Amino acid sequence: MPDDKAPSAPVRSFWSGTITFGLVSIPVDLLAAARARQKSMKLVDDEGHALGRRYYCPKDDKVLDNDDLVRGYETESGKMVVITDEEFESVAPEKSRDIDLKSFVPVAAIPPSFYERPYFLAPDERAGKAYTLLAQTMAKSGKAGIGSFVMRDHEYLVAILSENGMLRAEVLRYANELRTPETIGLPRPGKADAGQVRALGKAIDALSEDDLDMAEMEDIEAQALREFAQRKAKSGKGVIAMETLEDVDDDSAGGAEVIDLMQVLRKSLGARTEPAEAKEAARAHAAKKATPVRNANAAKTAAAKPSAQRSAPNRAPKKDAAARKGPATAKPAARRSASTSTPTKGTASKKTARKAA
Amino acid sequence: MSARAIWKGALVLGQHQVPVKLYSAVQDQVVHFHLLHDKDLTPVEQRIVRKDNGREVPKEAQRKAFPLDAERAVILEPDELDKLEPAADRTIELLRFVPRGALGDQWFDRPYVLGPDDDDGAYFALAQAVDAKDRIGIARWVMRDKRYLGALSVADGYLRMTTLRRAEQVLDLPAIRPDKARTPSDAEVKLAEQLIDSITGAFEPEQWQNEHRERLAKLIDAKAKGSKLRLVKPERKEPTGDLAESLRASLAASKGKKVA
Numbered sequence: 001m002p003d004d005k006a007p008s009a010p011v012r013s014f015w016s017g018t019i020t021f022g023l024v025s026i027p028v029d030l031l032a033a034a035r036a037r038q039k040s041m042k043l044v045d046d047e048g049h050a051l052g053r054r055y056y057c058p059k060d061d062k063v064l065d066n067d068d069l070v071r072g073y074e075t076e077s078g079k080m081v082v083i084t085d086e087e088f089e090s091v092a093p094e095k096s097r098d099i100d101l102k103s104f105v106p107v108a109a110i111p112p113s114f115y116e117r118p119y120f121l122a123p124d125e126r127a128g129k130a131y132t133l134l135a136q137t138m139a140k141s142g143k144a145g146i147g148s149f150v151m152r153d154h155e156y157l158v159a160i161l162s163e164n165g166m167l168r169a170e171v172l173r174y175a176n177e178l179r180t181p182e183t184i185g186l187p188r189p190g191k192a193d194a195g196q197v198r199a200l201g202k203a204i205d206a207l208s209e210d211d212l213d214m215a216e217m218e219d220i221e222a223q224a225l226r227e228f229a230q231r232k233a234k235s236g237k238g239v240i241a242m243e244t245l246e247d248v249d250d251d252s253a254g255g256a257e258v259i260d261l262m263q264v265l266r267k268s269l270g271a272r273t274e275p276a277e278a279k280e281a282a283r284a285h286a287a288k289k290a291t292p293v294r295n296a297n298a299a300k301t302a303a304a305k306p307s308a309q310r311s312a313p314n315r316a317p318k319k320d321a322a323a324r325k326g327p328a329t330a331k332p333a334a335r336r337s338a339s340t341s342t343p344t345k346g347t348a349s350k351k352t353a354r355k356a357a
Numbered sequence: 358m359s360a361r362a363i364w365k366g367a368l369v370l371g372q373h374q375v376p377v378k379l380y381s382a383v384q385d386q387v388v389h390f391h392l393l394h395d396k397d398l399t400p401v402e403q404r405i406v407r408k409d410n411g412r413e414v415p416k417e418a419q420r421k422a423f424p425l426d427a428e429r430a431v432i433l434e435p436d437e438l439d440k441l442e443p444a445a446d447r448t449i450e451l452l453r454f455v456p457r458g459a460l461g462d463q464w465f466d467r468p469y470v471l472g473p474d475d476d477d478g479a480y481f482a483l484a485q486a487v488d489a490k491d492r493i494g495i496a497r498w499v500m501r502d503k504r505y506l507g508a509l510s511v512a513d514g515y516l517r518m519t520t521l522r523r524a525e526q527v528l529d530l531p532a533i534r535p536d537k538a539r540t541p542s543d544a545e546v547k548l549a550e551q552l553i554d555s556i557t558g559a560f561e562p563e564q565w566q567n568e569h570r571e572r573l574a575k576l577i578d579a580k581a582k583g584s585k586l587r588l589v590k591p592e593r594k595e596p597t598g599d600l601a602e603s604l605r606a607s608l609a610a611s612k613g614k615k616v617a
Contacts, residue, residue: 034526
């Protein structure tokens with residue numbers, strides 16, 4: 001098998017741990033299965049100088065280091081409670097580096113609204129055939145394993161899924177993070193007019209297709225942005241050197257090591273990729289569209305990812321991520337607001353997070 | 358407690374229009390902290406400064422630069438960026454309806470609940486029609502100067518819209534076939550199936566709580582009055598030695614007790 005030709009996504013390992021079910025344990029690495037939109041921009045001034053963010057104390061107008069910062073929680077009565085690093089760590093999740101699959105459910109029983117962020121679970125070299133066994137068995141039974149795990153001081157609910165011989169993880173939202181039509185206060189479903197239901201059913205039929213059209217799924221905004229930027233660059237106006245520029249949304253690509261997933265799979269599973277014809281088809285498709293193939297049926301193959309993308313792979317889709325979980329339990333200095341305003345519910349800055357950690 | 362709609366629009370399927378309100382289905386449970394200066398406990402400010410000389414740069418002089426490649430970026434002026442914004446619109450266009458299986462979990466991003474906007478009849482008629490066809494609608498709309506891609510579905514008799522990641526965001530992998538030494542035996546597969554069956558149940562998300570968040574909330578509560586706790590180190594388990602043996606033992610254990 002000409003494995004070495006297999007295109008693979010450059011991915012970052014976020015976490016290493018062990019899947020356990022019953023007494024079976026499978027060491028795995030967690031890798032992102034989705035990346036940020038390709039439209040992130042750098043922060044500069046009107047002359048192109050690189051800009052950065054600094055914390056200031058408004059009282060003495062001085063730049064602050066991470067060491068000068070503490071975490072404060074404002075109670076409902078407006079009282080500011082200081083939580084020290086030691087106190088914060090004392091309530092850090094006590095769990096080990098395990099994803100303990102406590103139960104299995106039919107994959108179809110998980111509503112899509114629970115899916116928050118997808119990861120690949122690559123087998124550790126020591127995983128042996130237990131990994132394959134779990135992947136095969138789950139695929140055969142159409143089931144997902146449910147468990148929780150701890151990553152970077154956060155606790156996550158997770159569904160383990162199996163696809164194409166590979167295990168994946170979907171971080172799930174907790175039930176109390178989701179609103180329902182009842183809690184929103186929507187009216188109870190009423191009787192619908194049968195004629196209207198039929199007419200709408202016909203309209204659905206008219207729009208029904210067997211599969212997605214990848215052209216419809218593309219990032220129109222990001223493409224327009226890129227095209228405009230390239231046109232402008234041709235005129236020579238506004239072109240600057242990248243070097244030290246910082247992302248506008250402070251979404252620099254985490255600190256994780258970039259690894260070649262195919263390499264990992266080959267090492268730990270002696271894995272071979274799908275038959276050549278499928279790969280060829282995927283590649284032809286990918287070449288034609290110049291975007292990764294993502295087709296639920298035929299093209300589940302190698303899908304050439306634009307692996308040259310610099311920092312993009314595997315950043316968590318950022319804005320949402322920050323709003324949803326970044327601030328939760330981030331270290332004091334690991335937080336930053338996207339604007340110059342007082343960083344109350346700021347996003348986590350990975351740079352400072354690393355420093356503080 | 359009822360929630361407020363964040364946007365109003367109309368689902369458009371061919372000739373039909375169904376007015377809807379869009380509600381976020383996500384409610385933030387995160388414990389938010391302020392960053393304070395340790396000396397005087399003043400909430401800190403973040404300022405944008407030039408990296409070379411540390412001088413503060415006012416908002417008007419801040420720009421965004423789009424990276425062309427590893428070496429070069431191009432500065433985009435505010436008016437240029439404005440022109441790139443999609444035109445405001447109130448329609449949610451249904452592009453196609455596909456079988457449920459056509460969309461894998463990797464696509465799903467952020468969930469919303471759709472509610473009726475005055476015309477309850479049309480809303481529930483569409484919910485019934487989509488439910489009966491058992492398909493997912495691929496939709497596109499512009500909301501607050503941004504383009505969205507979404508999946509229209511029905512749950513519990515109500516229309517749902519979940520935003521989708523773009524094709525460029527969803528990473529793909531080759532299918533794997535392990536070599537012989539790593540291929541489990543039929544007996545092992547059988548045991549694993551039994552083990553999984555023995556702990557298979559309904560999806561009951563209410564049973565899972567974020568204990569860390571709860572402890573954090575308790576700590577804050579306690580601290581507002583005054584007290585402490587301590588910390589534990591995680592350890593990594595050793596990989597399984599004899600697979601079949603572990604499976605058998607697990608199965609025996611799971612038969613002994615009822616698993617949630």
